[in-house]
Amino acid sequence: MVTEAHPNGRPLAPKTVRHLATMLYTSLSEADRLGILKIQHPMRHKRVKLPKLPKREPAVVDKEKLKLLFDRAQTTRLYPFIVLASAHRVQARRVAGVAVAGPEHDHRRTKRLEVA
Secondary structure (H helix, E strand, O other): OOOOOOOOOOOOOHHHHHHHHHHHHHHHHHHHHHOOOOOOOOOOOOOOOOOOOOOOOOEEEOHHHHHHHHHHHOOOOOHHHHHHHHHOOOOHHHHOOEEEOOOOOEOOEOOOOOOO
């Protein structure tokens, strides 16, 4: 998309570049296997340098947000699962893509959360 900040178009995200490179590599490999290419597979040795994906910190759910989640989920069939997962210190990022913050929140570990 062309904007004032990017007159030649906005640059692609690293994840998009990786997906495109994978699709191109796979397509060229298949064309080479079928004998469609008249030259050697140009990406055969994977010499293309792909951008690194930034590591993202998981979102944090504090006590108030967890209480709100409990209140809203109380009438749904997922309520027991949500309560059980939070009570047993299940790594929330494995369950819902978030981490639960405790009183001494450490971004590297999920803490138990006491809800009154």
